[in-house]
Amino acid sequence: xxxxxxxxxxxxxxxxxxxxxxxxxxxxxxxxxxxxxxxxxxxxxxxxxxxxxxxxxxxxxxxxxxxxxxxxxxxxxxxxxxxxxxxxxxxxxxxxxxxxxxxxxxxxxxxxxxxxxxxxxxxxxxxxxxxxxxxxxxxxxxxxxxxxxx
Amino acid sequence: xxxxxxxxxxxxxxxxxxxxxxxxxxxxxxxxxxxxxxxxxxxxxxxxxxxxxxxxxxxxxxxxxxxxxxxxxxxxxxxxxxxxxxxxxxxxxxxxxxxxxxxxxxxxxxxxxxxxxxxxxxxxxxxxxxxxxxxxxxxxxxxxxxxxxxxxxxxxxxxxxxxxxxxxxxxxxxxxxxxxxxxxxxxxxxxxxxxxxxxxxxxxxxxxxxxxxxxxxxxxxxxxxxxxxxxxxxxxxxxxxxxxxxxxxxxxxxxxxxxxxxxxxxxxxxxxxxxxxxxxxxxxxxxxxxxxxxxxxxxxxxxxxxxxxxxxxxxxxxxxxxxxxxxxxxxxxxxxxxxxxxxxxxxxxxxxxxxxxxxxxxxxxxxxxxxxxxxxxxxxxxxxxxxxxxxxxxxxxxxxxxxxxxxxxxxxxxxxxxxxxxxxxxxxxxxxxxx
Numbered sequence: 215x216x217x218x219x220x221x222x223x224x225x226x227x228x229x230x231x232x233x234x235x236x237x238x239x240x241x242x243x244x245x246x247x248x249x250x251x252x253x254x255x256x257x258x259x260x261x262x263x264x265x266x267x268x269x270x271x272x273x274x275x276x277x278x279x280x281x282x283x284x285x286x287x288x289x290x291x292x293x294x295x296x297x298x299x300x301x302x303x304x305x306x307x308x309x310x311x312x313x314x315x316x317x318x319x320x321x322x323x324x325x326x327x328x329x330x331x332x333x334x335x336x337x338x339x340x341x342x343x344x345x346x347x348x349x350x351x352x353x354x355x356x357x358x359x360x361x362x363x364x
Numbered sequence: 365x366x367x368x369x370x371x372x373x374x375x376x377x378x379x380x381x382x383x384x385x386x387x388x389x390x391x392x393x394x395x396x397x398x399x400x401x402x403x404x405x406x407x408x409x410x411x412x413x414x415x416x417x418x419x420x421x422x423x424x425x426x427x428x429x430x431x432x433x434x435x436x437x438x439x440x441x442x443x444x445x446x447x448x449x450x451x452x453x454x455x456x457x458x459x460x461x462x463x464x465x466x467x468x469x470x471x472x473x474x475x476x477x478x479x480x481x482x483x484x485x486x487x488x489x490x491x492x493x494x495x496x497x498x499x500x501x502x503x504x505x506x507x508x509x510x511x512x513x514x515x516x517x518x519x520x521x522x523x524x525x526x527x528x529x530x531x532x533x534x535x536x537x538x539x540x541x542x543x544x545x546x547x548x549x550x551x552x553x554x555x556x557x558x559x560x561x562x563x564x565x566x567x568x569x570x571x572x573x574x575x576x577x578x579x580x581x582x583x584x585x586x587x588x589x590x591x592x593x594x595x596x597x598x599x600x601x602x603x604x605x606x607x608x609x610x611x612x613x614x615x616x617x618x619x620x621x622x623x624x625x626x627x628x629x630x631x632x633x634x635x636x637x638x639x640x641x642x643x644x645x646x647x648x649x650x651x652x653x654x655x656x657x658x659x660x661x662x663x664x665x666x667x668x669x670x671x672x673x674x675x676x677x678x679x680x681x682x683x684x685x686x687x688x689x690x691x692x693x694x695x696x697x698x699x700x701x702x703x704x705x706x707x708x709x710x711x712x713x714x715x716x717x718x719x720x721x722x723x724x725x726x727x728x729x730x731x732x733x734x735x736x737x738x739x740x741x742x743x744x745x746x747x748x749x750x751x752x753x754x755x756x757x758x759x760x761x762x763x764x765x766x767x768x769x770x771x772x773x774x775x776x777x778x779x780x781x782x783x784x785x786x787x788x789x790x791x792x793x794x795x796x797x798x799x
Binding site: 217259282284 | 754
């Protein structure tokens with residue numbers, strides 16, 4: 215597997231664009247919201263994700279983080295994907311993303327379901343990087359649970 | 365070849381590339397290709413590789429002499445005990461210690477925990493009169509430095525929490541050097557222990573042991589040296605350094621994992637309460653009490669890591685035969701080549717001493733706009749193994765305004781070609797990530 219299959223252009227682009235980044239500067243959430251901070255102790259990468267829910271849908275996802283291109287791009291892609299989804303759809307997508315990433319290359323990504331996040335399929339071949347890609351998704355899952363339980 | 369500044373040149377003749385190429389033949393793991401490229405292993409600061417003589421020593425032990433030591437009258441038990449104690453003699457001599465001053469541990473981390481738990485035991489009720497010199501009470505002070513590996517920080521934090529002692533630290537300056545003026549102000553009559561690293565695993569700095577030992581001595585404090593990054597790489601004599609305790613790990617010096625050592629002055633070890641208790645470390649046992657053997661058995665409860673000790677002795681013999689002064693001189697050259705090469709690449713910030721100043725054969729650095737994980741991944745695609753992250757030194761990284769860095773660390777089996785392949789790859793990193 216080549217480096218370019220890991221670092222697909224879409225990942226490199228999102229690692230710079232960082233959609234949804236700027237939690238501290240974002241307006242107060244409308245409706246129910248939850249927030250989760252996740253840390254990768256091996257490298258010190260960290261992220262805080264806030265998920266807001268209104269009318270059964272994810273109305274907004276905002277985050278602040280510091281980390282490698284994989285973790286930053288993953289949070290950016292997640293933002294684009296999550297906003298507008300129903301809470302159930304987001305749960306399903308997060309579960310699927312986790313299955314793909316933990317499969318060591320055995321579970322192919324479904325672009326229909328995962329959209330741009332399918333580009334992270336190659337990460338599953340790099341055990342040390344799975345945590346990087348999962349960081350914001352784990353935070354979003356936790357934040358979503360809090361928002362829904364309110 | 366980059367010239368080493370005159371004041372850093374050792375009297376010893378450094379290894380050269382031809383000799384290193386011969387040395388490499390002794391290391392099977394270095395013969396492989398990674399991602400289609402020749403493996404360039406620059407992560408010996410984390411763990412080193414094993415020469416055939418070490419692998420064979422461990423196998424020979426299991427094939428010919430395996431048995432429990434210090435018990436049993438049979439032939440194999442005698443052979444195993446001899447091998448085990450010969451190994452202790454070899455490793456002790458390598459660092460200038462007497463055999464009874466060298467205690468086997470799993471690694472340096474365990475050595476430091478053994479010490480801090482023994483100090484804690486000395487501080488508890490019923491510890492006895494001879495342990496009183498190690499007892500800590502509220503108001504006592506423990507001093508470490510801001511550049512410590514977590515292994516030489518957290519055990520002291522925990523000891524402070526449990527005894528009410530205060531943990532203080534000697535700060536580092538922007539260049540990563542210890543502030544000795546601050547050290548002189550911090551180390552005082554209340555200081556009971558000064559624990560510091562001999563060589564920084566991040567900065568590559570070699571700390572001024574004599575000056576720090578002098579400060580500790582005038583304060584009546586004990587000195588604990590983390591020698592993880594020095595024992596494998598330079599000639600070292602614990603008596604000449606004048607420290608009370610020192611720790612190091614076998615796996616960083618050509619031996620397998622699972623073996624390391626704690627050095628302690630004999631007189632101290634024999635009054636320090638044991639950490640682990642049980643079989644093999646006792647004299648007379650009743651249902652109520654037990655007497656303890658003197659060092660080293662006092663600190664070696666239970667069946668020991670015998671084959672690993674034998675393998676560590678084989679590693680020490682390999683290093684001694686090559687010559688520690690020559691290894692040190694060679695790695696100093698590689699270290700200068702690393703720092704000079706890195707400093708010449710735009711967007712690279714090297715931590716620790718600048719080019720031309722003394723450092724061991726490693727360099728940690730930040731790449732502007734590219735996270736260390738990505739740097740490491742990029743280098744791996746070229747077959748180059750480096751360490752990325754905080755290198756178990758979060759406070760030091762925070763002090764330098766960083767979260768994670770990349771570190772290249774050399775050993776006696778690295779050539780200048782290894783360093784150059786690494787430098788060429790680093791020069792391409794920022795373009796790849798559009799930084």
